[in-house]
Structures are given as structure tokens and as C-alpha cells.
Amino acid sequence: MTKPPGAISPAAKEERLAEDEEIFEAQPFDLLTVPVIGPLLRWRHSRTILQIPLFIVSLVMIFEGLLGPTLSPKNMATVLTWVHFRGALVIAILCAGNLFCLSCPFMLTRNLMRKWVHPRFTWPRRLRNKWIPIALFVGLLFSYELFGLWASPWLTAWVIVGYFVAILIVDGLFTHATFCKYVCPIGQFNFIASAASPLEVAVRDHEVCDGCKTKDCIRGRREPSSPLVVLQRGCELALFQPAKVGNMDCTFCLDCVQACPHDNVGILSRLPAAELWNSSQRSGIGRFSRRNDIAALAVVFCFGALMNAFGMVSPVYTVEDWLRRTLHFQSQAAVLGILFTAIIVVEPALLLGAAALITRAWAGVKGSWLAIAVRYSYALSPLGFGMWLAHYGFHFFTGLYTIVPVTQSAFADLGWPILGDPRWTLVGLPKTVVEPIEFGFLMLGLAGSLLVAWRLAQDDSENNPVRAFAPWGVLCVILFLCCIWLMTQPMDMRATMLAG
Amino acid sequence: MNWEYSRGRRKAASQRFSVLLMLAAALALVVSGCRKAGGASGDISIDASLSPQPVHTGTEAVTFRLANAAHQPVAGARVQVEGDMNHPGMAPVFADAQEISPGNYKAALNFNMCGDWVVLFHITLSDGRRIERQLVVKGVESN
Numbered sequence: 095m096t097k098p099p100g101a102i103s104p105a106a107k108e109e110r111l112a113e114d115e116e117i118f119e120a121q122p123f124d125l126l127t128v129p130v131i132g133p134l135l136r137w138r139h140s141r142t143i144l145q146i147p148l149f150i151v152s153l154v155m156i157f158e159g160l161l162g163p164t165l166s167p168k169n170m171a172t173v174l175t176w177v178h179f180r181g182a183l184v185i186a187i188l189c190a191g192n193l194f195c196l197s198c199p200f201m202l203t204r205n206l207m208r209k210w211v212h213p214r215f216t217w218p219r220r221l222r223n224k225w226i227p228i229a230l231f232v233g234l235l236f237s238y239e240l241f242g243l244w245a246s247p248w249l250t251a252w253v254i255v256g257y258f259v260a261i262l263i264v265d266g267l268f269t270h271a272t273f274c275k276y277v278c279p280i281g282q283f284n285f286i287a288s289a290a291s292p293l294e295v296a297v298r299d300h301e302v303c304d305g306c307k308t309k310d311c312i313r314g315r316r317e318p319s320s321p322l323v324v325l326q327r328g329c330e331l332a333l334f335q336p337a338k339v340g341n342m343d344c345t346f347c348l349d350c351v352q353a354c355p356h357d358n359v360g361i362l363s364r365l366p367a368a369e370l371w372n373s374s375q376r377s378g379i380g381r382f383s384r385r386n387d388i389a390a391l392a393v394v395f396c397f398g399a400l401m402n403a404f405g406m407v408s409p410v411y412t413v414e415d416w417l418r419r420t421l422h423f424q425s426q427a428a429v430l431g432i433l434f435t436a437i438i439v440v441e442p443a444l445l446l447g448a449a450a451l452i453t454r455a456w457a458g459v460k461g462s463w464l465a466i467a468v469r470y471s472y473a474l475s476p477l478g479f480g481m482w483l484a485h486y487g488f489h490f491f492t493g494l495y496t497i498v499p500v501t502q503s504a505f506a507d508l509g510w511p512i513l514g515d516p517r518w519t520l521v522g523l524p525k526t527v528v529e530p531i532e533f534g535f536l537m538l539g540l541a542g543s544l545l546v547a548w549r550l551a552q553d554d555s556e557n558n559p560v561r562a563f564a565p566w567g568v569l570c571v572i573l574f575l576c577c578i579w580l581m582t583q584p585m586d587m588r589a590t591m592l593a594g
Numbered sequence: 595m596n597w598e599y600s601r602g603r604r605k606a607a608s609q610r611f612s613v614l615l616m617l618a619a620a621l622a623l624v625v626s627g628c629r630k631a632g633g634a635s636g637d638i639s640i641d642a643s644l645s646p647q648p649v650h651t652g653t654e655a656v657t658f659r660l661a662n663a664a665h666q667p668v669a670g671a672r673v674q675v676e677g678d679m680n681h682p683g684m685a686p687v688f689a690d691a692q693e694i695s696p697g698n699y700k701a702a703l704n705f706n707m708c709g710d711w712v713v714l715f716h717i718t719l720s721d722g723r724r725i726e727r728q729l730v731v732k733g734v735e736s737n
Contacts (some may be wrong), residue, residue, distance in 0.1 A: 165712055167682045179685035245680040245710070408622070408680075408708055408736055441604035493683020518676070521685040584736055587681045 098414070123363035125190075125293060135361070138352055140206075144197035152254055158504060159251020164489045169247035171254075173500045181490020184287065184483050188535075191293040191361070192284045195197045195274070195345035200261045204273070207262055217272045218523045221360065222284060222338045224387040228394055231279035232438060233235075238508045239405045240430055244587070255264055262438045271330035274345050281345065286388075287479050288471075290343040290542055295344055295351070295359065296335070303336035311335040311350040311359060326353045335359055337377035340369030342388065367542045370472040372547035382472060389468040393442045396478030400576060402438045405559075406584035445473060450564035457555045458564035469554075470566050473547040477570055480539015481577045483530040488581075491531065494522035529581075536577050541568040638665040640715060640727040649734045656701045658715065659690075667697020670720035674700075675701040677731075680710040691693055707733045 126132040132138055148531035151174065166172040186193040195201075243249050264273040274281050280479065296442030297303055311372050312335070314328035327349045329335070329544075335350050335358075351359045375381055381582035382388060404410050410433075417429050459466055522528075544567055553561035642658035656675055660668035673691035679683070684707065691701035705711060711731040718724050 106651055165678060165714075167678045167684060167686065169682070173682040176681070240681065244682065411733075489681075489683050496683050518686050519688075522683065584708055586736075587679060588710045588733060 103430055108153045113580050121537050123362075124298065127360070128509075132318075135348060136351060141347060143194060144201055144307070145202040148197050149199035149202045152258075156251045156254050159247040159254070162247060162504065162507065164247065165440065166167050166245045166247060167196075167496070167516050168500065168503060170497075170500050170504050171250045172244060173249045173496050174317055175250050176252075177489050177493040178497060179381045180486040183284070184479070184486045184488065187287045187291050187294070188308055188479075188483060191291040191295075192288040192341060192344065192346045192502045194264055195281060196347065198345070200257055200578075201274075201345075203258055204261050204265045207266060211266050213265065213267050213269045215268050217270075220531060223276070223385075226284040227279050228387070228391055230277070231282060231391075232277050232394060232398065232434065234249070235402055235413065236430065236434055238402070240427055241439040242588070244557065257354035270332070271345070271347075275285070275331045275343055283395065285342050285344070286391050286475055287482065288344075290476050290479050291341055292363055292366050293361050294341055294364050294369075295346060295348070296338065296362045296364070298358050298362070300361045301338060302356050306336075306356065306358075308355060309334070310353040310355055314349070314353055329352050332378035334377040337372060337375070339376040341373055342369070342376070342379055342382075367476050367546055370475060370546045371553070373469075373553065383465070383469045386464075389471040392471050392475045392478070393446065394438055394530070396474040396573070398482070399439045399478045399485065400573070400580065401434060403481060403577075403580045404437065406485075406585055406587055407580060408585060408586040411586060411588070412497055422478040447571055452565040453554075453562050456565070457558060459554045459562055470547060470550055473550060473566055473570065474573070476542025476546060477536075477539040477573055480536045480542070481580075484536035484581055486533055488528055488532055492525060492529045495520045496522065536581070538572060539577075540570060540574040620639060638668060638717070638719070638725055638727075639663075640717075641728045642713070642715070642727075642731075644731060649705060649731055650737045651705050651734060652737055653702050655705045656689075656691075656703050656713060657694075657698070658700075659698050661697060668719065669693065669696040671699070672718040673699055673701070674716040675703055676716065677703050678712050678714065679707055680712060705731075708734055708736050710734070718725040722729065 124132075126136055131152045134143075137143075155171040155174055158169055162171065167178075171355075183194045228340035237243060241249055243253065260277070264277050265271070277584045310326070310328060312328040312332070314324055315326040317325055329350050330347070331343045331345065331348075333343055335354070338344070346361075351361075370382075373381060373383055379385065379388070413433065414426075414429050417423065417432055421429075421432075423429050423432075446467040447463060449470065450463040453466050453470070454461070454463060498520050499518045502511075502513040503516040505511055505513050547566035547570060548559070548563050551559040551566070555562040639661050640732050641661070642656060644654050645654055646654075658673075660671055662668055662672075670693070675689045675691055677687040677689075687704050687706060689701040689703045691699040694700050703713065711734055713729040713731055715727045715729070716724070717727065
């Protein structure tokens, strides 16, 4: 029996949904019902309260980056950005959800701006996809390697400044949350990573929504006598709660929680990564299987993790030297460009293309190879997330305490050494402790990817899911072995623009 | 609702926003121009070298000569040598330098990772003045 990808019979679909419900959704945990945390998050100003500390930290980082020590390990901008922020972000996504977008400091300035500036334009229809943020995400990874951003407090500060400026320009001109949905590369990273999160902003009881007339969760609430006055925003990312599936495009802003007059939106537990095999229509997104751009995001997310880690180990310099000699290139940008193209474009195209062709030929799944590749590319996302976790988790845990001497030093530089002399020997957890955690993250990622691939295969080939699964399972294992190899290589961090 | 009035207000607000944005950009440029210089200048100079070259992971000898403005050797200084990876979050390594002849010093520093390093010289002169110098060591290779 052959079917087009994703075309599951209604009976089988119901059976699998019931299975998922049995696992997690029968009695989901709701974070908003937890004492202290729940009321805090439901408070109208909760997001602002969470944003203010990060905003202050951002300003300190800009100040330190531009005026502080030029040596990266001594500067708060580089230490916080490249050691603590990245690590805390991925760990928060793994343990809870998209908490960075919730407390995004850039959105604080944007919300402040919008008190006076009311954008007049709508984002062009042709740009309502993920291609721009994918390009920006790759650009950020490329710049990170080319300019050695981790080694430059000054450039790190300018990246933060650039972010503030970009969001003010984009959201100053365009309505709704254009920057978050169609521009922000960190946001897209968070969206695709949080597919593996255990929490999701979701409707508590769909029957309540069936009887809802006002749809405040998406429309918001306006002053009855003056419709231009917004009392409460609805979802600015066009996610209609009753039809919302998963965490894609959800910034955890909780506007829908505030807006729902029936108190019917919660932060609910769910089966992590289950949204990746969900082929239903999603509000504000459509079907995953028809979104080539989101599939490309998942692929770039996975292979970008490999590239980002590859740029930090010794073999990359051997490859770069070989490319320079072979192609007679002098330009570092050109060599890096070739490397990026090979790892983020050519390699996935070949691997996913081959796996899709085998799935079609061997399991008899109907549809073009591209459609099959798009559908299964989401299975790579958990493994990619595992690699980001392993990489960023490594820096986070091994450099956990470095914030202490850096803060001591910053106070001393201001002529106010109240925290004492910097204890530069205070670093973090030993590698012997961190390495097993890294491998744990990778294995978790592999397990997630295999599960997603298996569930997609079950939907595509009810009679012989093993055949549909095998190419993708093998691909996941190959990528997992690449990740393991990368994590066991000696670190070798070079930067073309060193301080001093 | 007075639409003309509203539009006028919006236009004025947009102009205010543009001016604020330009001011912020100008301020940021000025601030970035005030960036600290990488290593203070002074009358003490350092001429440092590592051997053997290229530098490999493991303990390497860092030799350096301190001289004053008249190019005379500066003897009797206490020097702590610190090695930092260029990536934040890595453990720094330290070594105390020994004076091997007047103005010439030597320290054994353990480069425990491949990559680019910055070596800092924390110098306390015999008159109690404290100065700092740095040396960039690019591309430490594996053994």
C-alpha cells in the first residue's frame, strides 16, 4: 500500500493521537497553576518585569564591550554572550520552553517605541516566510567564524547594538511582530529548538473555544468607545490558539493568556518533539510538510550545529589549509564560504536527497523526492538541538563561574572594587563532569530524531514503516556519529581579529 | 476621532523616533571611539619571545626583556605571566617569571589547548609601580 507522504488514514490518525494523549495530554501539567510562578506569569506586567533585568544586562554588556577590557575572557560582554547566555538559552528550552523570547530585552525597547510610533506598513506577502531569518542565521554563524566574534568584546557589543537598531527599524515600520516572525535569527533558532521543549502555550479545553465569539486570543481587546485604542494585544504572530500546534512562532509572550476572557490558555506539558510529526494544519503556519522554508530552517539548524562545532576544533584548520593550497585562495572569507556551502548546503542536499529517493523507491512512498525530504527534514531537528546543547552546554558548564571574576574586575575598573580582587582561577565544572553531560545531550537528540522519523514513517507506510524509516534512521545515526567525533576532537580556537 | 490630528501626531512621533535613532547611533559611535587602548604605553617596553616555534601545547618557555625609555634593562621586577585562550570561559594558566640576567626573564607557561592565546605580563617594578603588557600567540598547535 503506497501513499503520498503524510497521508495517514483517519482511523490510524485517531489511534496515534489517542496514544499521544495517553502519554502526556490526558492530564497535562499547567505551569500557570503553580503557586507563585503561575500568578506571576499571569500578571499583566510579568513579561516587562522579566525583560527589565535582561535589558539592563544588555546595556551593561554594550558598555563593557565598547569600553571594557579588550581581552575576551576578561570582558563581561563576551563572557555573558558566548558562555552564559547561549548555554542558559538552550538549557531553558530543553527544561521548559522558549523563555528567552519571553524575556527578550529587544522587545522591551520595541514595546516602548510603539507607545509613540505606530507602524503603517504590513510586511510584504512575498517575504512572509523564513528565508530572510535563515539567511541571517547563516550570516551570523559565518560572521562568528570569520571575525572570531567570541574573541572580540567590541564586535560582540556591536552585534547587540545592531539587534536593538534592527528591531526598532523593522517594528517601527511594520505592524504586528514582524521582526520576531520574519526577521529575528535568534527567534527562529528558539522556535525550531523549542519543538523539543516539554512546555507549550496551549488551550486548556477546546470546547470552551468552540463557544467563544470574541476570539480575543488573536484579535485582542479594544476600547468599545474608541476602537483604535488597544486594551490588550492578541497574538501578534498570527497564532490562533484553538488551531495552534506546537511552539513554532510562539514567543511565549503570553498575550493570549492575558487576552482570553475565559482563562482558557495555559502553559501545558506535552510530549517533547511530538509536534514535529504532526501533519495537521497549523494556525499562522500551515502544514509543516508544505513549508519548504521551515524545513530548510530545521536542516540549517542541524547542519549549522555541526558547522559551528567544526569551526572550533583542530581538523577545520587542516581542511582550510588544504582548500587554500588546492584552490589557491588567499581570502579567509572565500575559504570559509566554501566550507559553509559544503556543510550547510551541499551535504544536506546530498544526504536528504539520497534518503528521500531511497524512501520513495524502497518503501513506495508517493510524492516527489523534495516533498519527502521536506517532510522528514524535521526529524533532524532534535539531533541538531542535541548538538547545540552539547556545544553550548560545554562552554556554559566549563565556564560557569567565570562571571564572578569578570564582574569583580568590572567593578574594580569602575574604581569601586567592592567585590574584591578578581579570582581568575574560578572557572567552572571539570571536563570529566561535563563530557558525560554532553554525550547525554547528543543521545537524547538522537533518540528524539529517531522517534520523529519512526512516527513519520508509520504515517507514510502503514504496512512497512521500517522501510520508510531505515534511510532516515541511518542518516540520523551517521550525523550522530559525526557529532560524537566532533565532540572528541581537541578544541582549537583561533580568531582572525584578536584583541590587542 | 480626529483623523487629521491623529495622522499629524503619528508623523511627528515618527520624526521624533528618527531623531532619537540618529542620536543613539551617534552616541554609540562616540562611545565606541572612547574604547580603551589595548595595553597602556609607558616608559617600560617588553620584548618577548616563545621558543621553540611554532608553539605547541604543553609547557613552553616564555623569555622576555624589560627595558626603559633609554633602552636600559629593567632589573629586579617581579613578573607573573598569565596565559588566556581567546575564547571566554577557559581556565587561564599562570607562571612566575625568574630573572635570568639583569632585565632578562624567563617563565614556563603551560599552553593546555590548541588555538590563539594572549599572554599577559603582570609586572611589579622594583619601585613598586605595576604595569601590564600583553603578547598575542597565534595558532598554538597540538603536540
